[in-house]
Amino acid sequence: MKRFIKQFYVGLIFFFLYVPIAVLFVLSFNDSLSRVHWGGFTLKWYTELVENAPLMDALVNTLLLAVASAGIATILGLAACIGMTAMKHSSRQVLTMIAQIPMLNADVVTGIALMLLLARFMNLSFGSVLIAHITFNLPYVILNILPKLKQIGTSTYEAALDLGASPAYAFFKIVLPEIFPGVLTGFLLAFTMSLDDFSVTYFTKGPGFETLSTTIYGELRKGIKPQMYALSTLMFLVVLLILFIINRQSVKEERKIKQQKKKHSLSRTALCLMLFLLPVTLSGCGKQKENYQNEITVFNYSEYIDPEVLEIFEEETGIHVNYEEFATNEAMYAKLSSDAVSYDLLGPSDYMIEKLMKEGRLQKIDKSKIPNLKNLKKNCLESCESFDPGNEYAVPEFWGTLGLLYNTKMISETEVSSWDCLFDEKNKGNIIMSNDMRNSIGIALKKLGYSINSSNPKEIKEATDLLIRQKPLVQAYLTDETRDELVAENAAIGVIYSGEAYLAMEYNEDLAYSVPEEGSNVWFDCFVMPKDAPNKEGALKFLNFMLREDIASMNFEYVYYTTPNQAVIDSQPDDIKYDDCIFPTDEMVSRGEPFTYLGAKGEKLYSESWKRLKSR
């Protein structure tokens, strides 16, 4: 009985450890967007993965970075260990402790610290990320090599000298082979650490350089695509393989049979690989600095520009674009505030633009240099005035509404014409609310007839109380997964952005989109120019280029979010032009309100109310 419980317990642990990976594995072959319904076996996510050029670039970057940083860290770490072994006991202990601090330190802290330091001496790019990765890899290498060196002691080295070996010969023929298992484990551990690092990479990378983790993070906003399941599955298999090699190595070491020759060749292969990849890496470093006369640095929402568009711009103007992406306004703000990189253009949302304006971080845009401004939709610019009076700072890039995605089989069109449906007992368990603080509180405010930008404590309390009463009806508070849940028909209504809704309707014909009559949020993502933009001229050229009809059209077809470009709208076929999800009617827009900056006090009030709701 006791034995059974023991085995059951171990089984349970393994179940919880590996079931998530198994789910991932299965979903990567699922021919349906849903996370719960099996739509048949498919390899299409794998083919799409391979065809996804930015993702493949990121993969190459990641692997290059991992091999190079692990390789260099191994060489440095090995040298450090040898030095440390020769030290007096007390100073060695102190140094070992110091060497291990980066490992215990939170990644975010390491990342920010390295960013601040490296930004002083170099452009943030592949080079800076490489240095950062070497830094946090070193402790893992040292941790693996030092015990091995201690284990063989100094007498092994001395014995070699005693038998006539020169110091170098003794090191390469005796010491290195003896500690090789530790060196290999250190290298592989460093390799995997580098492979899945996000925080440090995120802070130390510059525009134009992405690794897998930063790319995936950028895509979070739009929901994780099944391609990612495929990629994750592949990565898991690679890590599994590495693990297998490590284990085999140690088993081999234990057996110590006559396989010596093989082991030598393995170490030689590893060494060759490292030596081969080093120049490749360094040339990669150099490539980052191709000689463009002129360059601009753009920091934009992820997946807002067709990569081909950037190539066309570079060809036409000879201006190189350092393109960097962010996933949330807040992440953009953090990076901007660090002053690590000077940007020429940013692409934040309405309320963030107002915040940056009020903090004096933006400069007015010279409209005379952007003739293509004439292509912009008139009422769009009018709406923008709520956060940018006189349209002096912001050039709209994409916009849309916040509304309801609903399943026509489960709920009627008349019901969803009001926010009331989200508070109706009848829909209990079929409602997905937004996990965004301002969206959810904003909806409650609208239902109560207040402004979406209210900072009146009484109104906000009323709205929060309403949301607390609603909570039992809500199935989940989600952001990016809302689309997939409705596609999978796990819920009847969900709060969603218009752009996402359009995508969802492509996947499931029974879905429809509605903006309730009480009015909603109209959001705008616009280009703005920081005060210290180094290449103002180039930035203006870029803005004019982005507003050109053919270019705006390419981006529209890439993103399928609402474009503010009238010329593009006019050229669309009727079924798209009159789809009020992708192109909201003037009446819908007039009912909507953009978010404005609440000020520090207002922000605090909102986040406290939000905490009150979520902690229930």
Added chain:
Amino acid sequence: MANKLIELCGISKSYGSNQILDDMNLYFNENRFLTLLGPSGCGKTTTLRIMAGFETPDTGKVLFDGVDITNMPPNKRPLNTVFQKYALFTHMNIAENIAFGLKIKNKSKAYIDDKIKYALKLVNLDGYEKRMPDSLSGGQQQRIAIARAIVNEPKVLLLDEPLGALDLKLRQSMQYELIRLKNELGITFVYVTHDQEEALTMSDTIVVMNQGYIQQIGTPEDIYNEPENAFVADFIGESNIISSTMVEDKLVNILGTNFKCVDVGFGQNRPVDVVIRPEDIELLSPEKGIITGRVTSVLFKGVHYEMEVMANGREWLVHSTVMKNVSDEVGLYVDPFNIQIMNKPESEDEEAVKIDA
């Protein structure tokens, strides 16, 4: 004095403020079994490492066959070392281990193969060529380490507590093995140990060291029977060391009773240390002893009984094959030849001068 093989002249060595060796002088000739004996921290291993070249002395010179090798790196020195922890190369098999030094010297393959066979035969491990070090027992590994060293035909083999990690039985059989090896090879062994029994069994010459100074140099018999000071007497075997007064030549007053002895030249009424080995005290009937006492404890030790006898206000350690019972009254008798008189040391640092080994 003709052919000093190794000579250490005025060697001093310290680590920080810790003085390990102070102006040490020592030399020895060919074909000796020399043992550096002392408690841990006495400087014996440092002395060995200075000979091997792993340490450089702060002052002084190391001469080999009259040539100064003080600053010669270890890989150029014509001597080899056997380490306490064997230090075999675990990623090589036994044959490769033994061939290591010969390959560096670019010897022919036939020569190397011959040497491996010869060396393995010498250490009684024929046929172990393809084995890996980890598959061998501690004693076997140590014998391989010795084989690996001697194939290089050194004139001196340095052994740093080579039996320290082995169990008692194995240690004893390895002692005989080492004596046999030394005799077959006809080279000098310099052996470091803290085990006095090991030193007495194997050595031609023992160098007793303490706190960086040589305390006494001599044959095992000299060291055991005529220790020059209380440290040596105490360190080599068990003994009764008693603070006494030399009344006159051939008469010493021990704890208030006069004992006859054979030593002369200490002067009159001088304070001295007296050493009496426990096996040299005879237990007789009370009236036959020089002094009388009462047995306070008896332990059976196999070959003999170890007893403590209270006499003249002191516990005397006695080894005897005749058993007495606790609280028996006994007479203690010591032959004058077995009373060893020593000068009281002026200081702990008292050092013996060099003695022709």
